[in-house]
Amino acid sequence: MSESTGGGTRERIKAVALELFTEQGYEKTSLREIAERLNVTKAALYYHFKSKDDIVASFVEDRLEGMDALIAWAATQPATLATRRELISRYADTMFDGTQPSVMRFFEQNQTALKSLSSGQKMRGRMLELADALCRGDNSPAAQLRAALSIFAVHTSWFAVRAPHISDDERRKLALEVADELLAAIGTQPNA
Amino acid sequence: MSESTGGGTRERIKAVALELFTEQGYEKTSLREIAERLNVTKAALYYHFKSKDDIVASFVEDRLEGMDALIAWAATQPATLATRRELISRYADTMFDGTQPSVMRFFEQNQTALKSLSSGQKMRGRMLELADALCRGDNSPAAQLRAALSIFAVHTSWFAVRAPHISDDERRKLALEVADELLAAIGTQPNA
DNA sequence: GTCTATAATAAGATAGAC
DNA sequence: GTCTATCTTATTATAGAC
The missing domain is CATH 1.10.10.60 (Homeodomain-like)
Known part of the structure; x- marks a missing residue:
């Protein structure tokens, strides 16, 4: 051992x-x-x-699998508010597992450096797909903004909310409360 | 000439x-x-x-002045919803002036690199002060989260909303619509 | 699987001429 | 105010012994 x-x-x-x-x-x-x-x-x-960015690739690949599963699931669901809420809730769940939150923090903190790395491009692509899934049926600029912010809500409650004694579960609850609010206003406008 | x-x-x-x-x-x-x-x-x-990071300091200083003015103004106002809305609106206004938006984009894209630079630490401090001003009177985790997201709303509508043919004014309107929504839920909870 | 040694390259920064 | 030339130091990466 x-x-x-x-x-x-x-x-x-x-x-x-x-x-x-x-x-x-x-x-x-x-x-x-x-x-x-x-x-x-x-x-x-x-x-x-084999190289420095191969180390990055090794932990980004792990996270990509989780993202793919999430995106694939979303594609099988109807474009309703209930689906959006379940999707962001599942996304928040993945933030509890092992090194997943650390990888997302790494991603957020190194966006520019990752631009030139293929792992970074892949992650960025998956985040965009997730945002698209969160506003499927309403791709108005307002809906895009709300979808992006609902993802930020999850990340921010993890990384940036200054409340040392708050539990993981409370952070999750907090994030989803705000995210649900944002998602509720999606879908009321026609497609472009 | x-x-x-x-x-x-x-x-x-x-x-x-x-x-x-x-x-x-x-x-x-x-x-x-x-x-x-x-x-x-x-x-x-x-x-x-005199050095590489002196170049950074030169354009960050410009932006710090604008932030300081905003924060100083907020301190003279009552901690009401109207103040919060006016504050985020004024913040959005600064994003129209000259190189200011570019500096903020630079800041967002280079957070980690800026950690070890004194200009970066100053900017980060000002952003926290702005967030605090946006939830003054309610420093619950939920309020902190909403305040942070209202700032993100302004940045995201500028940098990340994929709508090529949208005007600056429409971006501003969009950002404030979502920000106002987030700010409206602040202040209903007691201080910690 | 880990080591020593080193190659190859590029970076930030300075001295001093013009 | 801009140049050439150079210093110093760090980096990624490889070769080959153990």
């Missing part, structure tokens, strides 16, 4: 990289720094990953 | 840097690249600015 040296080194690299990339930024974090935190050398990193 | 060589070189550097920093990211954009776009050398840049 447990991780002496060599245990789940690949996973440990992913975890440390995700943390440092989020705190300091992708470009500002060097492989030397990651290696030092793990008490290994840079060369050891290159045994597990 | 016009800009042969030497016209308003300092301003031209600011403009090009702001554009490249926003498009590609602060860390990824080198002084060499900025110099090449202006058909000067790196050394010329160092005549006008």
Whole structure:
């Protein structure tokens, strides 16, 4: 059991990289720094990953699967308010699982750096698909804005609301309360 | 008139840097690249600015003044819904002036990189002050979330709403419609 | 699976001529 | 106000021993 040296080194690299990339930024974090935190050398990193952005790809891929499942499910549902609410609720649920929230925070904090990485482009594409699914049937600018903000509501209640003693469940409830409000105003306008 | 060589070189550097920093990211954009776009050398840049982050400071300072004025005004007003609405409306107005929106976009796109820059810390501080002003009298988590989202509403309608043929005025109207909705639910809960 | 050593490159910044 | 030339330091990445 447990991780002496060599245990789940690949996973440990992913975890440390995700943390440092989020705190300091992708470009500002060097492989030397990651290696030092793990008490290994840079060369050891290159045994597990073929490049710096391959590390990013490794944890972004995990998250993409979750997004795809969500988007696929939405496509099978009618374009009603009930569907929109269930969709954002399911999205909020994914923010509880394992490293998923950390990956989203990393994504939000490194948008520009990720523009030139294919993992970043994929994530961005999925976020747009989710936003589209949230305002399906009403693609007016107002609906697009509300859909985008309902996603922000979930992220913001996780990352930015300054209330140290609030529980995960309360954050979720909070986010959905505001998101539901925003989604309720979608669908009342005709398509463009 | 016009800009042969030497016209308003300092301003031209600011403009090009702001554009490249926003498009590609602060860390990824080198002084060499900025110099090449202006058909000067790196050394010329160092005549006008003492360092790379001094360029950032130069356009962030401009924007900080506008933020300070807004925050100071808010402090003189009563903590009512009318004040909140007027405040977000005035904030939206500042997004029309000159390079102000570009600076905010740069800020949003380079949050992590700006963490270690004093200009970035100042901007972040001002955004928090603005958010606080928007939910003064009700610092519940729900109010904080709504205040933050009302700011996002303004930014998102500018930067992210995919509607190519929409006018600035329509974007402003859109943002305030959604922001007003969010702000209306603030103030109904007691302070913590 | 991890190491030492190093290649290859590019960055931010400075000195001093013009 | 802009140039050439250079310093210093860091980076990503690879080769090959153990």
